[in-house]
Amino acid sequence: MIDLRSDTVTLPTPAMRAAMARADVGDDVYGDDPSVNRLQALAADMCGFENALFVASGTQANLIALMTHCGRGDEYICGQQAHNYMFEGGGAAVLGSIQPQPLTNQSDGSILLADIQSAIKPKDIHFAQTKLLSLENTIGGKVLSTSYLASAQKLAFKHRLRTHLDGARVANAAVAQNVSLADICQYFDSVSICLSKGLCAPVGSILLGDEQFIEKAKRWRKMLGGGMRQAGVIAAAGELALTQQVDRLADDHYHAQLLATELSQVAGLSVELSRVQTNMVFVRLDDQHEPQTMADALLAQGIKIYPGRDIRLVLHKDIHRRDIRTIVDGFKSCLATS
Numbered sequence: 001m002i003d004l005r006s007d008t009v010t011l012p013t014p015a016m017r018a019a020m021a022r023a024d025v026g027d028d029v030y031g032d033d034p035s036v037n038r039l040q041a042l043a044a045d046m047c048g049f050e051n052a053l054f055v056a057s058g059t060q061a062n063l064i065a066l067m068t069h070c071g072r073g074d075e076y077i078c079g080q081q082a083h084n085y086m087f088e089g090g091g092a093a094v095l096g097s098i099q100p101q102p103l104t105n106q107s108d109g110s111i112l113l114a115d116i117q118s119a120i121k122p123k124d125i126h127f128a129q130t131k132l133l134s135l136e137n138t139i140g141g142k143v144l145s146t147s148y149l150a151s152a153q154k155l156a157f158k159h160r161l162r163t164h165l166d167g168a169r170v171a172n173a174a175v176a177q178n179v180s181l182a183d184i185c186q187y188f189d190s191v192s193i194c195l196s197k198g199l200c201a202p203v204g205s206i207l208l209g210d211e212q213f214i215e216k217a218k219r220w221r222k223m224l225g226g227g228m229r230q231a232g233v234i235a236a237a238g239e240l241a242l243t244q245q246v247d248r249l250a251d252d253h254y255h256a257q258l259l260a261t262e263l264s265q266v267a268g269l270s271v272e273l274s275r276v277q278t279n280m281v282f283v284r285l286d287d288q289h290e291p292q293t294m295a296d297a298l299l300a301q302g303i304k305i306y307p308g309r310d311i312r313l314v315l316h317k318d319i320h321r322r323d324i325r326t327i328v329d330g331f332k333s334c335l336a337t338s
């Protein structure tokens with residue numbers, strides 16, 4: 001099966017399985033798990049932060065970050081398309097009593113600085129207190145430039161806002177720009193990173209910040225049910241995600257380019273090539289074809305997609321160079337018959 005729905009479907013590598021089997025473990029709620037401690041130290045070092053916290057998921061990492069930066073009645077600014085606004089069940093509002101202030105994402109994924117500036121609330125008892133600017137990189141497969149990040153940080157400083165990066169796929173952004181993780185992370189007070197997407201770990205995310213932030217974050221993680229015991233079994237895979245899988249993302253990006261170029265020449269599909277910056281390809285199906293019929297026909301050929309008029313195809317470790325031809329041929333034959 002060629003599964004293009006997401007890079008979350010990646011399976012752990014044999015090296016990860018072996019590392020998991022032999023991992024040294026302890027009770028991480030007591031801080032006693034050597035594998036978790038090693039992963040946290042490694043992540044903090046790679047990203048240029050004082051400390052890091054291993055958490056269950058990207059959603060949990062973002063929620064903990066929001067609850068650590070903001071209190072009840074505070075507000076965070078984010079994109080209208082931000083994962084931590086759109087796709088996390090409203091957790092910040094439900095569990096954190098934190099109000100989101102979503103703003104339009106431009107076609108490059110950024111939020112206009114002027115929009116941010118005018119959404120920051122004055123000190124007045126009518127308003128929630130704006131505490132945090134939360135950005136996402138990559139966003140919809142697109143990379144935010146480091147110059148944009150620098151100016152967003154400057155604006156945040158000026159207004160005494162803290163900054164958070166939902167960096168679920170920040171490793172893709174770093175590889176695409178040929179910069180280090182720390183080069184991107186330097187603009188933020190906290191960053192969350194998914195180990196279980198393109199980096200192929202089975203479970204887990206990393207939350208990064210300074211000592212004080214991580215101390216507070218640890219308390220929220222426990223309260224949210226994220227205090228895990230012998231978590232070194234999964235942290236061992238997370239360590240290999242950071243040491244062995246980051247550079248490999250370049251293959252996924254290359255495959256995305258190949259696939260986008262090929263599919264852009266197929267009648268019945270349109271592809272915006274400028275949107276292909278990392279491991280995602282967005283394909284629009286023309287009105288002659290029914291999305292569900294298309295998805296069913298592809299599935300019959302061993303190709304899995306989410307049905308839709310706008311189809312997101314995600315490249316990852318378990319899709320190989322030879323699969324690109326199979327995917328393109330699959331689309332061609334399904335378009336001819338459906």
Ligand SMILES: *Cc1c(COP(=O)(O)O)cnc(C)c1O
Nearest residue numbers: 057058059060083136166168194
């Ligand atoms: C996947 C994702 C998350 C959430 O990660 P989960 O581990 O699925 O909870 C958060 N932000 C972004 C941008 C993501 O792509």
